[in-house]
Amino acid sequence: MPRSYDSPLQLLPYPGGKRFAFTIIDDTDAATLESVRPVYEYLHSLGLRTTKTVWAIEPESPPSDPRDAGDTLERAEYADYIRLLRSRGFEIALHNVSAGNNTRTRIESGMERFRQVLGEYPAINVHHEKNRENVYFDFAQTGGERPPLFQTALLRRLHRVVRPNGRPAAASAHACVGQDERSPYFWGDLCRTRIKYVRTNVFFRDLNTIKCNPWMPYSSPHTPFVRHWFDSSNGQDAECFNAILSQPNIQALKDECGCSILYTHFGKGFVQDGKGGPDLNPETKRRLQVIAGDADGWYATAGEILDRLLAFQRLAVLPLEAGAAIANRNPFDVDSVTLRARPGCVYCDAAGGAVAADPRGLIVLPGLAAGRAVVLLRQEACNALRPWHQRSGHPVRLDVETLARKFTGWRKEQSHGAAPAIPLVTSMVAPTAAMAQSTGNSGVTRD
Numbered sequence: 001m002p003r004s005y006d007s008p009l010q011l012l013p014y015p016g017g018k019r020f021a022f023t024i025i026d027d028t029d030a031a032t033l034e035s036v037r038p039v040y041e042y043l044h045s046l047g048l049r050t051t052k053t054v055w056a057i058e059p060e061s062p063p064s065d066p067r068d069a070g071d072t073l074e075r076a077e078y079a080d081y082i083r084l085l086r087s088r089g090f091e092i093a094l095h096n097v098s099a100g101n102n103t104r105t106r107i108e109s110g111m112e113r114f115r116q117v118l119g120e121y122p123a124i125n126v127h128h129e130k131n132r133e134n135v136y137f138d139f140a141q142t143g144g145e146r147p148p149l150f151q152t153a154l155l156r157r158l159h160r161v162v163r164p165n166g167r168p169a170a171a172s173a174h175a176c177v178g179q180d181e182r183s184p185y186f187w188g189d190l191c192r193t194r195i196k197y198v199r200t201n202v203f204f205r206d207l208n209t210i211k212c213n214p215w216m217p218y219s220s221p222h223t224p225f226v227r228h229w230f231d232s233s234n235g236q237d238a239e240c241f242n243a244i245l246s247q248p249n250i251q252a253l254k255d256e257c258g259c260s261i262l263y264t265h266f267g268k269g270f271v272q273d274g275k276g277g278p279d280l281n282p283e284t285k286r287r288l289q290v291i292a293g294d295a296d297g298w299y300a301t302a303g304e305i306l307d308r309l310l311a312f313q314r315l316a317v318l319p320l321e322a323g324a325a326i327a328n329r330n331p332f333d334v335d336s337v338t339l340r341a342r343p344g345c346v347y348c349d350a351a352g353g354a355v356a357a358d359p360r361g362l363i364v365l366p367g368l369a370a371g372r373a374v375v376l377l378r379q380e381a382c383n384a385l386r387p388w389h390q391r392s393g394h395p396v397r398l399d400v401e402t403l404a405r406k407f408t409g410w411r412k413e414q415s416h417g418a419a420p421a422i423p424l425v426t427s428m429v430a431p432t433a434a435m436a437q438s439t440g441n442s443g444v445t446r447d
């Protein structure tokens with residue numbers, strides 16, 4: 001009688017056996033060196049590495065709105081501090097090149113200023129307000145067509161009341177034209193070549209961002225000048241930030257093995273006068289202490305997290321009766337792959353190597369080489385087949401090879417010439433030479 005193995009293997013997109021991810025993306029509205037330095041010193045003291053947006057140049061005319069008043073990379077002390085943050089592992093992103101509307105000429109000089117200060121162009125841009133040069137602003141306001149927008153006024157009104165996760169029902173009016181090649185504000189081509197991720201204006205009320213949009217980061221054929229979009233969770237001011245970082249929300253993020261990209265404005269009311277001078281408010285300190293320093297947490301920048309999520313969109317898990325085949329369809333190696341299984345379950349690979357899920361139910365593979373697949377099967381399944389094999393060779397290896405052929409159909413795929421077959425990695429234990437040479441925390445190259 002066939003035996004059933006109730007032990008699905010599940011990929012987690014976090015490296016090294018981490019179970020959840022947390023980062024912050026800070027909109028630089030109203031932020032000065034003095035108003036945000038206490039926040040960043042505190043984040044650094046907790047070992048959090050987050051993403052800070054900056055303005056590269058001063059706006060063309062003096063700002064009338066306080067949100068538009070803030071330091072830019074033209075202030076030397078601020079630029080020095082931004083470089084210090086970068087050296088500490090924080091990511092520096094762009095919040096358009098300035099707080100005012102920017103023509104293409106100003107965008108080019110602002111991006112060069114960014115590169116002079118930081119050595120490279122930013123990987124992320126976050127739209128500021130309704131700057132004329134914002135690209136595909138209709139799309140950005142609603143996050144595309146998932147879920148579809150309501151077409152009738154009645155349902156739009158109803159949706160505004162219910163608002164699942166804060167997703168807007170319709171876009172508001174604007175004059176943004178950054179994608180229009182006839183406009184002096186056009187910079188779509190520069191956005192495409194220099195910026196990898198653009199934030200939508202969609203806020204989720206759930207701390208677990210990826211739960212609200214599992215497609216992140218995503219592209220659309222309707223927005224070709226944006227390579228990838230991403231959404232975020234709503235912590236836009238100190239009150240929202242402290243509320244969304246509640247103990248139950250943090251616990252849910254961990255229980256759900258979630259991924260949080262929390263959007264905020266650290267320049268807006270986070271810092272208060274303390275005994276020793278301006279300091280981060282005690283409530284935010286307490287909330288950050290709760291989420292930081294967990295051995296299960298992956299505390300990386302937004303760019304690193306999005307790179308990893310993007311790479312994992314091209315890792316395929318094919319469930320098998322007694323395990324799974326995991327294929328890396330990326331043109332690059334992905335290192336330190338975390339799998340979730342039942343605690344203590346032992347899996348074998350095609351070379352007979354065995355690995356056991358730890359007490360948390362996690363297995364960490366050293367990595368998956370570009371274009372390769374690995375098959376992992378429960379040890380009991382291999383043992384059950386052993387008597388049928390009298391051939392020479394390592395019995396476990398023979399069993400796993402047999403099962404791999406039975407279940408995966410790789411050979412069949414090859415003989416029919418339909419899709420190119422993925423070569424099977426025989427051993428999960430020893431990384432390939434190419435992987436041993438690979439560097440970087442996430443093991444993911446930028447495209």
Ligand SMILES: [Zn+2]
Pocket residue numbers: 027028029095127128129
């Ligand atoms: Zn802004």
